[in-house]
Amino acid sequence: MKTLTALFTAAALTFGSAAAFAKDVQPDEVVKLVGNKTIKSLEELKAAAVAKHPGATVTDSELENEYGRYIYKVDLRDTSNVEWDVALDAKTGEVLKDEKDN
Template structure:
């Protein structure tokens, strides 16, 4: 029984540590980072995402701090009504992930 409790505690701590490493940034903090030149403008980031799927439209965006790296999450819907999830490095605009949503 002690082994199960130890495993559960370790799993809980690991999950909590992972959640603490990634956090959503609010609009004020995102604008501050943009104005400081730490991240690209949201227009440039959206353009980089839309370049991967011409004719698509942006449905949702979110800026996250993941392990000290700013990641811009974008949901797109293309002309065939397919939803795409993209992750971009908010500092460089590099597309890190581009996958069709299930």
């Protein structure tokens, strides 16, 4: 029983700490990051996400700092009314994730 409790505790600490390292970047910080060329402009990143699904519209987006890496997450709705989750490296514009939303 002690082993099972220890495993649950370790799992809770691991997953709980992962959530603590992803935080939304505030608008004033975004301006600084773009100005310093630390990340691409949000317009460039949105265009890269939409390029994966031409004709799609952006329904939501956010910039997060995950473990010191800036990730731009974009929710899209394509012309067939299918929703997509696209994540890009905000520094390089590389598409990290492009999945159909369930």
